[in-house]
Every structure is written in C-alpha cells, then in structure tokens.
Amino acid sequence: MATQDELDWENTVSRNRNKENREKRGAVKDIKDRRKLLLQGASGTKERRAIKAAADAALEQSDVNFDEKKYPSDNKQDYESDVQQRGIDQFTAPEATPENTGGGGGLPDGYVETAVIICVNGSPVSGQFLFKEDTP
Amino acid sequence: MPTATPFTALGAGNGFPFCPARVDVDTFDYWTTFSGFNKNSTGSPSASEIESSRRIAMKLYWNTHQLRATAEVSFPTGQNITDVILTAPPNTNPLEPSERICRNILVTSKAGPSGLTRLSIYIRIGRMYLDGEFIGYGLGRSAEQRPLSSRATSGGGVYANVFLGGYIQYYTTPVSGREDDFAYVTLGGVSFVCIANAATSTDFSTSTDASGMTASCLATSGTSAGNEAEVEITALDFYTYA
Numbered sequence: 001m002a003t004q005d006e007l008d009w010e011n012t013v014s015r016n017r018n019k020e021n022r023e024k025r026g027a028v029k030d031i032k033d034r035r036k037l038l039l040q041g042a043s044g045t046k047e048r049r050a051i052k053a054a055a056d057a058a059l060e061q062s063d064v065n066f067d068e069k070k071y072p073s074d075n076k077q078d079y080e081s082d083v084q085q086r087g088i089d090q091f092t093a094p095e096a097t098p099e100n101t102g103g104g105g106g107l108p109d110g111y112v113e114t115a116v117i118i119c120v121n122g123s124p125v126s127g128q129f130l131f132k133e134d135t136p
Numbered sequence: 137m138p139t140a141t142p143f144t145a146l147g148a149g150n151g152f153p154f155c156p157a158r159v160d161v162d163t164f165d166y167w168t169t170f171s172g173f174n175k176n177s178t179g180s181p182s183a184s185e186i187e188s189s190r191r192i193a194m195k196l197y198w199n200t201h202q203l204r205a206t207a208e209v210s211f212p213t214g215q216n217i218t219d220v221i222l223t224a225p226p227n228t229n230p231l232e233p234s235e236r237i238c239r240n241i242l243v244t245s246k247a248g249p250s251g252l253t254r255l256s257i258y259i260r261i262g263r264m265y266l267d268g269e270f271i272g273y274g275l276g277r278s279a280e281q282r283p284l285s286s287r288a289t290s291g292g293g294v295y296a297n298v299f300l301g302g303y304i305q306y307y308t309t310p311v312s313g314r315e316d317d318f319a320y321v322t323l324g325g326v327s328f329v330c331i332a333n334a335a336t337s338t339d340f341s342t343s344t345d346a347s348g349m350t351a352s353c354l355a356t357s358g359t360s361a362g363n364e365a366e367v368e369i370t371a372l373d374f375y376t377y378a
Contacts (some may be wrong), residue, residue, distance in 0.1 A: 052370040118146045
C-alpha cells in the first residue's frame, strides 16, 4: 500500500508530465501554424519545400513525436505474433468492415473485378484488375 | 476445332501484345490486306475494310490453331506429312491463345524425317501502307519467305511448293526451270497472296495452281522418272471459345 507521501509525489510527477506535454503540443501547434502561414505566402515550389524542411527540422527539435499517422510500436513484429493477430491495419480487417451498409461491399463504386492476362518479364501472368467502364 | 478458355489480355492497346511492323507495299507486284484490299483495288480502303482487317489480324494472331496441308513425295518414301499445329517450339503442345500475350511472331514448322517435306507457319502481323497511307493489316512477310507453306522435294530436281504471304517481292521475275503461278486467295476468311511453283523440265510434267493452292511435279522420263512431289494447302483452323 502506498503512503500519502508517495501518492503526493506521483501526483506531482504526473502534473509536471502533463504540463510538459501541453507545452510541447503548444510548441508543435505554433510551428505548424507558422508553417501553414508561410506556405500560404510562398511563391513557388522551391520556397514551399524550404519552408517544409525548416518546419520539419523545428518539429524534430521540439522532441515530440509529431508524426500522427505512424505508430510503429503497434506493428506486431515479435516472434509471438502471427497472421491471426491484428496490427495497425485492423480497421480494414473483414470483421471490422460494416456489412449491410448498402455501399456495395469492398469495391469502389462502379468498379468490377476483371480477370486479365498480362506479360510480366516474358511470361504470361493472370490476375485481377479493378475496372470501370467509361460512360458514353 | 479446339476450344479455348475465354480470357482478357492487356496488351499494347491495339488488339495485339506488340506494335505491328510497318510494311510499305508500293513497289510490290502483289499485296493484300487481310480483308482483301489488294493491288487490284481502286481508291482507298473504307474505314470498315480497315477495321475488318484488324479483326481478322487479331483472329489470325490469337486464334490460329493449325494449317491443314499436305506435302508428299514418291521418293524417298516415308516423307509424306500432313497438317501442322501451331506450337511454341521446343514445346510440342498446341500454343493456347492466352499464352500468346508475350509474343510478337508465331512460328512452327513440321518436317519429314529427311526434311524433304515441310509445312510451316510464320505469323507476323504487319501494318500496310500505300503511298504513305495506312490501308489495313496484312501478313507482314513476303510469300517468298514461306510464312504459310507446304514444300516437297523428291530426287532428281523434282520439287513443288505453295507459299502464302502478305505480298510478293521478287518471284514475279521468271526463272528458268521453275514455273510460278500467283493468285489472291482466301483461307479461313483471311486474304493472302499465293505462290504455287514447281520445277520444269522436258522430263517433267508440272502443274501449278495458285488459286487452288496446289502444285505438283512428276518426272515422266529421264533418270528420275517416277519421282513426284505434290503439295497442297487446304485450310486454316482456329480456336473457338466455350
């Protein structure tokens, strides 16, 4: 059982950590807002690239994981993982896909799977293409 | 007629898995597109004639199964052969239509034991141009190069040939000791020019009929008397689909 002093210490550490995270998020937001503003005023591709590079460097300096799209730690790469386990792409797993949504299953609207044969490195290869016929 | 499994091929976007070679026919004495627009035609081919030649070219390329023909000699014996099925040598199995996606020419030949009789298929699609104008698709190989052919050679200089091609380059110049006949023919709905030729001599009885796609030569006297060579092309067979 933790003592009151230990609980107080943990609460203090937690408050400090939350404050630090808020400050980092605020710094990231400032950098992103600044980047957005500069990009709007940029006159060419070269200038836009320079702004993005500078913003990326500043974000890295802020010591925050600003990549909101990648969560490598969620990938199951250890020896205990197998194909039955879900990784970060679980939202596309069949059981996670709503059935009966009226959306026509997994194919984009108007597309059909078409079997084709193509020549790959000198050999015929059969496969499936998604095909949508042009409307006249 | 063999039956093939229907398929969809993603080729060059022109009906073939390749870009057919251009053939300028201006200087040739005989030439024809697959749909029959030939040297004797007047004006320019219609759009439908050109489109028809393309459809026939696709049929010829994708669906040809075998050339029905005979090549026979009386001497030496055991040389007679009939019909050649399109394969992909060294494979001996028929070349299925879907297996043609990686090719641009189709070549097969069949010979008797000593090579004195031979049947050949060499399909090369060509884009024919006259006065710089595209006039349709035809066989992109001259008849003299024996793209579709039946040949037979017996002893003593006795021989007979039938060649089908898209055009004739130089056989129209007479050659001593050889009789040539030329004609426009249709085989399996495909238009070709035909050369039927055979050896001639005072000792030989020779018959050449390009329209009938036959030729023969029989030594009636001399040291080779009795030797005979006879060839004929009768049909092109195509795959059909279930």
